[in-house]
Each structure stands twice: as C-alpha cells, then as structure tokens.
Amino acid sequence: MTGPHLSPKEQIVLRRFSEGATCSRIAHELGISEVSLRVYSHRMRKALGARSIAHAVLLGCRAGLLDGQPQRHGDHAGYTAHLRRGEEPCEPCRLGERAYRSTQRAGNREVA
Incomplete structure (x- = not known):
C-alpha cells in the first residue's frame, strides 16, 4: 500500500508540526508567510484526509511518513x-x- 503523496514542503510542515512547532515558527524557518504556510497545511491535511493538525500527525505516523519519535536538537x-x-x-x-x-x-x- 502506498501512502498519500505530499510535496517536499508539505512533508516538512507535517514533520515540524509533529515536533510541536508553531505556525509562525515553521513559516519563519521556511521563509514564507503564515498565509502560505496555512495553504501548505491545508493541502497536507486534505491529502491525508485529516480534520486537524493533530489528526494529520496521527495519520502521517500511521502512513509511515513520520518515522518514530522526532529527534530534536538545538533547543x-x-x-x-x-x-x-x-x-x-x-x-x-x-x-x-x-x-x-x-x-x-x-x-x-x-x-x-
């Protein structure tokens, strides 16, 4: 079974949300506006069939898009x-x- 297809930026957004990052933090890291980040977030949730960010993270884990525990460094x-x-x-x-x-x-x- 293949999982949902996410663009590279959507994958980054999903990963950063799984690590607990906020919208403003992710937007700043990616060098985009929060409005653009919300577009990526919406597309990512739609591709996963998720109702919320938390649901997207859960579905991403189940689909194998997020491998194990996130490794945090530098904070x-x-x-x-x-x-x-x-x-x-x-x-x-x-x-x-x-x-x-x-x-x-x-x-x-x-x-x-």
Missing part, C-alpha cells in the same frame, strides 16, 4: 531529551538550552 526539548536518555547533551542542544534559559531569565525580570 530546550533536545537538551532535556538527551538528559532523559542518560546522554551528555550535544553542543547545539547545550547552546539551545543556554538561549532558552536566558529568555526565561529575561521574562522573569519583566514580571518582577
């Missing part, structure tokens, strides 16, 4: 994933954690 989630697995965090994750903590500290200063 707070990637850093903590290394720690949960008992690994020493890689350099991109260490830098991502440092950036995450500095934004958290900056946010705490604004509240105080």
Whole structure:
C-alpha cells in the first residue's frame, strides 16, 4: 500500500508540526508567510484526509511518513531529551538550552 503523496514542503510542515512547532515558527524557518504556510497545511491535511493538525500527525505516523519519535536538537526539548536518555547533551542542544534559559531569565525580570 502506498501512502498519500505530499510535496517536499508539505512533508516538512507535517514533520515540524509533529515536533510541536508553531505556525509562525515553521513559516519563519521556511521563509514564507503564515498565509502560505496555512495553504501548505491545508493541502497536507486534505491529502491525508485529516480534520486537524493533530489528526494529520496521527495519520502521517500511521502512513509511515513520520518515522518514530522526532529527534530534536538545538533547543530546550533536545537538551532535556538527551538528559532523559542518560546522554551528555550535544553542543547545539547545550547552546539551545543556554538561549532558552536566558529568555526565561529575561521574562522573569519583566514580571518582577
């Protein structure tokens, strides 16, 4: 059985949604507007027969479009994933954690 056909950008959008990225974050990473991202998202959901992004991720997993757990690197989630697995965090994750903590500290200063 062959799965649904998704364009390369639709595959990226599905993958990034499966990793928990927001629309604005994905649009920024792809260098497109949020309106364009929503078009890719709509086409991807239509190709999968999904009613929502969460449903698209589920159907994408079932169709074999998303292999296993997403591997995160270079951010707070990637850093903590290394720690949960008992690994020493890689350099991109260490830098991502440092950036995450500095934004958290900056946010705490604004509240105080």
